[in-house]
Amino acid sequence: MNYQTAKSWQEVRVAFQQIWGYEDFRSPQGEIINTLLAQKDALIIMPTGGGKSICFQLPALLQTGLTLVVSPLVALMENQVQELLQHHQKAALLHSELPSFQRRTTLQALERQQLRLLYLSPETLLSAPVWERLSHPQLQINALILDEAHCLVQWGETFRPAYRRLGAVRPALLKLKPPGTKISLAAFTATADPLAQKIIQTVLQLQQPEFFRLNPYRPNLYPSVRIAWTPRGRKQQLLKFIQNRPQQPGLIYVRTRRDSENLAAWLAQMGYDTASYHAGLGAVERRGVEASWLGGKIPFVVCTCAFGMGINKPDVRWVIHFHAPHLLSEYVQEIGRAGRDGKPAEALTLISEPTGWLDPEDKQRQQFFEKQMRSQQQTAQQLMKKLPQQGEVNAVTRQFPDSATALALLHSSGQLKWLDPFHYIIEQKAKNQLITQLQTAKQMNQYLTTKQCRWQFLLHAFGFDKEAANWRCGHCDNCR
Structure with a gap:
């Protein structure tokens, strides 16, 4: 459904004023809402406190059907859902800490198509009871939103391997829906350097995404x-x-x-x-x-x-x-x-x-982090020889306890492909055996010891080279 035919921009603004009480959008909120209403893919990088959540909540509330919001932390989901419920909106959340009666109620609301927004973690999204309901051909899903998308890069290889399977979600759902169904995909984050942007885009399989980038500089x-x-x-x-x-x-x-x-x-x-x-x-x-x-x-x-x-x-x-x-x-x-x-x-x-x-703790912490990264990489490569070349995640993780992390690392190095969110195939050769986290850890050390303006360093690091040229913030310790 294209908003231009169904909803005039005036109606969009009226809904915004009625639900949140704000007069008008801040740039680029309007353009992002427009993109999502037109069901296009998008990657959005906006500083913390820039009003990101409204950009996907409003389009979700204006359309019939469901928007799934994949979010990393329970506190994050609870805050957003509580706020939406205070505004009398049809939103709910699912996570492992919920009491079973609340879980049942939400799953029923999902089956009866009574929700506009459903918040869940990657792990919950891929759990059997939830996936079974989402797969129902009659359940209309408009969009998949990845909130705090930097977590895919920060945690996806080791700490939360389910993140690496998210790119297979849309194609798998589309196979189960009526022909002609569209599901858009948008990733939101406050921080993503050029490498992280590329990883997010590749892993999620974003299709010709609209790109919105605000630089991270905060004058205060x-x-x-x-x-x-x-x-x-x-x-x-x-x-x-x-x-x-x-x-x-x-x-x-x-x-x-x-x-x-x-x-x-x-x-x-x-x-x-x-x-x-x-x-x-x-x-x-x-x-x-x-x-x-x-x-x-x-x-x-x-x-x-x-x-x-x-x-x-x-x-x-x-x-x-x-x-x-x-x-x-x-x-x-x-x-x-x-x-x-x-x-x-x-x-x-x-x-x-x-x-x-005088104090080796910082060095030790850094070395421990690097050692952990390297040992996880080695474990993954050794496990690869034992894992079935084609397999189903849950069966394989039951047999090999460390395999969830290993599969994520193999996916990251281009040695594994997800056939759908639950089945993989290993393709032997490593295409890009990059240890992403180790490269980025070096950058952090450079920031801590730099003599240049700290904001200039950050602008460069996050790919805002044009803005960073001749930059002096005047209020970091190096400028002062």
């Missing part, structure tokens, strides 16, 4: 990097920073669950009201921490990368990376949690001195 975000000479010095710098900003909302990012718990406990001993947050916490605990932080009961949270995606708190005044992330895309995502209200916000990263003599 002040990035800086400071050397902490010893582990004790790192804690002292953190403490001093927090003391100088009493009661200002902030976030402290660390790399592991253990770091998050230990640092939160130490800050509590120092008299600070805070909490640890990571993916290992139960759903109730996670919601509790989010609510306390959003409601201002605790000024800051000590968290891993599991926190913050899609959690909207406009007045975050600072983000500290107590440990630097491995990837630049993660870094930009995480500092983007600050200053969404447009007022000045600080983004400080603490690093060990480059030699690692």
Whole structure:
């Protein structure tokens, strides 16, 4: 259905005003909505807080039929669905932590075609009960949206291998639907460098996608990097920073669950009201921490990368990376949690001195990350010799416990093709044995040690070379 024949642009704007109460679209929201209503594929890169979700929610609500939103985190889905339900819209979510009665209700609503938007993780989308219902010939599916699409690149090879199977979803569904059916595919993210864009496009099999790219520059975000000479010095710098900003909302990012718990406990001993947050916490605990932080009961949270995606708190005044992330895309995502209200916000990263003599922790973390990547690659290549050349994912993972990751890595190196989301065929030769994550990890190190304007470095890294020429932001530590 083309919106031009069925819905005038005036009606689109009226719906936007009625549901969200805004006067008009921000550029390029209107153009993106237009593209999705015309059922074209798209890749959208817009900074955090740029109003991405409205771009796919509005087209979904204006059309009959279902839009599937694939989202990486439960918190992210819950926030968006809650908001839509407050606006009395037909939206629901499915994830593994749902009570069974709620799951049943949603699956029934899906069967009866009562939903406009259904949020689910890649794993849930590919689970038997959900796939069975989506496959029904009479169920009209308009679009497949991949929200936070950088997760496909960041996590798809190892941590969440189901992401690598998403490209096979559309062709498989189209085979089961009436002839002439169209399902559009759109990927949304705040950060994707040129390599990540290419991976997203290839894995999802986007067809002549419309491309929307806003550069990540935020004039109110002040990035800086400071050397902490010893582990004790790192804690002292953190403490001093927090003391100088009493009661200002902030976030402290660390790399592991253990770091998050230990640092939160130490800050509590120092008299600070805070909490640890990571993916290992139960759903109730996670919601509790989010609510306390959003409601201002605790000024800051000590968290891993599991926190913050899609959690909207406009007045975050600072983000500290107590440990630097491995990837630049993660870094930009995480500092983007600050200053969404447009007022000045600080983004400080603490690093060990480059030699690692006085504090080898940063170097060890980096080496551990690289070693893990290499060993996963080797395991995949060894497993390839044992795996059946053609197979069904669930049967193979039952027989070989590590095979889900191995299949994703083989797909990434061009040695495997998905026949549909559940069946693969191995094609022997490696086409591009690139260790993507390792290349991008080097870039993060360059950023931390650069003497040039930090925003200029980021613009270059994310492919905005024209904008980056002769750039000086004037408000990062190197410019100051």
